[in-house]
Amino acid sequence: MKKLGVTSLALALTLGLAACGNSEKNSSESSETSSPDTKPVSQQEASVKVTDKVFYTWENESIGDIPQIVAYAALKNTGKTSVDVRNTKLTYLDKDGGVLQSTSASQTLIPSIAPSMIAPGETAYLAISEDVGETFKDVTDIEVEVSPEPIDFGLNTLKAENVKVVKTDDWGGDIHVTGYLKNSIDQEAPTVEAAAGLYDKNNKFIGAIFPGTDHQISLQAKDKTSFQLGVPSFPSDKVKDVDHAEIQAMAVKFE
Template identity: 30%
Template sequence: MKKIGFVLLIGLLIACGDTQSQEGSPESESEQTEQNQESEKAAAENSNSSEEIEIEIDMEMPQVATYAWISEDSGIGWLSFYAIIENTGNTPFSMEESSVTYYNKEDEVIAVSATGIDVVPSIIQPGEQAYVSVYEQLGEESPENFKSAELSPAPVTVDYELEEVSTETSLQDVAVTGTFTEEIDPDMIEMSSALFDKDDQLLGILDAGQITAKSFELFDPPFPDEAKDAIDHEKTKAYR
């Protein structure tokens, strides 16, 4: 399990002061004037001080699956990166500005995700998990020379949350079909299905397909041929 943490420090100005009004003799008024001057000086010093409050952006990646493969159907080479990430910090964040870099066995960069990454839900609340899916064309590189893929997180704090949508699903080959338990706006929904083997190990993630107001079928991105036979079950997330 890989853990990544970020800490943001926010300075808050704290002003404090204490004023009193008393009546009495000239001596007591003189003493009071000196006390007031000291109080005003202390208040001015305190008004320029700041207290640092920590906002923790922490996340873990309990499961990651990466592939370099040639599609049996199209003959096109693909690089695939799938992950489950969990917000273990204390504030919601977005990961859509992050990127994935792919390396060969010579530790050379062979591809970088150029259009961001697909994350569902896009706003990850504390304690919540999200599905990450990224894929790029392999190009001239051989799948056998692929070494690794690395997620470069760029979390951004947010102050709102998404509403989870209930679904009923079924798994058919390398596609997840189902219905929404209530009618939704297809343009406002974000969803993906993670595919697992019989030991609940992540194999890949589907995050696109055909979505209507009442039903859906997820079958994209291209799924690695080597993992198809191991698919046992799916878990679907949907939000709006």
């Protein structure tokens, strides 16, 4: 009887250890197969696509026929969170795909991206103009790289009304875009970032322009104000191709 009791106890211990082993194994397998991504959800959802890009070389009559190169791009927020797109790099390439020069949009003397922060589904525009030196004579293509940074505050998308494309003969051909911006929320927008994407009659992207330093935009709550966009100088030989403009305007929401 005593021997039987010892045997039964040994069997129970064996089964118990086996059960513990299986439990630990299952726990380990579960940990391996369901290990969560440690990145914040907003970081996983940040995504921006360069939907259009173009560049031109031209002689800018407004500054004494100095040869210039100007690059434009449209950046669309295809993610699920609002992002800051100022961390964007423009690279000039030669015919063999070699790098001639790179420029960071966040380090230009004047703002080169507007709006700099965009909500999901919205578009920002890049416009960088530089004097043509020896470096730029061999440019045959450009590359635009965006590293979007998620933001954790709200954005106020402003609606544009009565948008008009104005073409003049100044400096061999010039262009600016006018209209009104409406603030629909019960909160002021002291600093508004705006841009006009320029398109031809077939809706092909041609370029973009921003407000000048003397045309900064601000709005009171539930108010509207006029705007004028025209910086940087647009290539005079491309003015005739512009058919319409798409306005993007954004302001930060204050909690």
